[in-house]
Structures are given as structure tokens and as C-alpha cells.
Amino acid sequence: SRLEESVKKIVTENPVVVYSKTWCSYSSEVKSLFKRLGAEPLVIELDQMGPQGRQLQKTLERLTGQHTVPNVFIGGKHIGGCTDTVKLHRKGELRLLLSEAGAT
Amino acid sequence: SRLEESVKKIVTENPVVVYSKTWCSYSSEVKSLFKRLGAEPLVIELDQMGPQGRQLQKTLERLTGQHTVPNVFIGGKHIGGCTDTVKLHRKGELRLLLSEAGAT
Ligand SMILES: N[C@@H](CCC(=O)N[C@@H](CS)C(=O)NCC(=O)O)C(=O)O
Ligand SMILES: N[C@@H](CCC(=O)N[C@@H](CS)C(=O)NCC(=O)O)C(=O)O
Numbered sequence A, B: 001s002r003l004e005e006s007v008k009k010i011v012t013e014n015p016v017v018v019y020s021k022t023w024c025s026y027s028s029e030v031k032s033l034f035k036r037l038g039a040e041p042l043v044i045e046l047d048q049m050g051p052q053g054r055q056l057q058k059t060l061e062r063l064t065g066q067h068t069v070p071n072v073f074i075g076g077k078h079i080g081g082c083t084d085t086v087k088l089h090r091k092g093e094l095r096l097l098l099s100e101a102g103a104t
């Protein structure tokens, strides 16, 4: 669909993309982890887009199998949520992924 | 108001009370921390009560100054949110509060 194509385009053209909700602490945590690592993620706040936000969340679920926020992509690859991103960081793999994607 | 009285009654009659939202990971984190410590909190899911949930959240804001979830009480005392509760645990003070309140 058109929406799926636009998500694919956004996640391949931007090194780090976070689909988020403004009032969600897990979304804030992952956004601030990226900032601490020197990466400036493209953040899309699903709750600030009216009905399109819900449509977009359904599209993300179709594309990734994940209906929850935050929904994180690095270098066009689907990473998962907050706990997935933090686990990668603890294992020392996040910095590598960010530099390979040209985010840092 | 009647709602304020009912909140005061609930938090004094139950050793641990957590006002939560079912889909919020910070709410889940604080609920599982209490379970791990052997306390069975009274959990009130604000998103499962229809319009009363929003009313209740406003009442909690008036009583505690906190509009966010999770909203935690131990022994009738307002503790705060997830990060406040985790901080108390890290300092070794949460177990004491729970046993003093008769939760463990
Ligand atoms: N482990 C996941 C949890 C994600 C999660 O449960 N997110 C919540 C908000 S914190 C959500 O989107 N809930 C909506 C739902 O469950 O329908 C992560 O770390 O991102
Ligand atoms: N530091 C607080 C954060 C609480 C918080 O921001 N909760 C969010 C959900 S995770 C909330 O209630 N957001 C609603 C809002 O900001 O209006 C805690 O640990 O509980």
C-alpha cells in the first residue's frame, strides 16, 4: 500500500527512526538513549497526527509484527522496542549499528 | 468530594495501591517489582473503567499533584511513580516501607 511504501522510504532514508508517543516513558527512554550516543533519530509521534497516527501504527504492525511503541529502525532494519534497543546497547552492539548506519 | 474520600479510604485500607494503565510498561514494571518483593498490590486499571477512569485520574492529580501513571501508595502514603519506587528499592528503603505497611 501507499502507507507501507512511505514507511519503507522513511526508514531507509534516515539512519535512525523512532515511532513514538509523546506521553510514553519507554518512548522517551529510547529517544534519550540515542541522544546520549550522539545519534539524532527521526522521531515520529503517532499521537500527534490525528487519525493518521492510528493508520500508521496498523501499517507498522503489518510490516514488523509489532503494534507497540516505541518502534525502532536503524539503517533500514527493524530493531524492535525499548527493551530490545537497551539490550543491544548493553551487549555493545548498538554503537556499531549506529556507526554502520551513518548515524554517528 | 465523594471521589476524594473514596481514594483516601482505598489507600488507607490497603497496604499497597497502584493506579495503573494496562498497556503502560512503567505501570507493568512497578507491578512486577511489588510481586517480586512478595507484596500483592491492589491494582486499579484506570483505562478499564470507562469515563470514571479519567475522573479518578483528575482526583489523583488534585490529591497528589501527579497526573501520570503509575501512581503508587504504600501504607496510605503517596510514593510517586515508577522511578520513585525503583529509587526507594535501590536505596533499600522499599522493603522496610512494605513490611511497616503490613504488605509483606
Ligand atoms: N518491551 C516493549 C514493550 C512495548 C510496550 O508494551 N509498549 C506499550 C507502551 S509502553 C504499548 O505500546 N502499549 C500499547 C498496547 O499494548 O496496545 C518495549 O520495550 O518497547
Ligand atoms: N517518572 C514517572 C513518569 C510517569 C509518566 O510519564 N507516565 C506516563 C506513562 S509512562 C503518563 O502517565 N503519561 C501521561 C501524560 O504524560 O499525560 C514515573 O516513573 O512514573
Ligand code: FES
Pocket: A023, A024, A025, A026, A027, B023, B024, B025, B026, B027
Ligand atoms: S505508556 Fe507508560 S511506559 Fe509507555
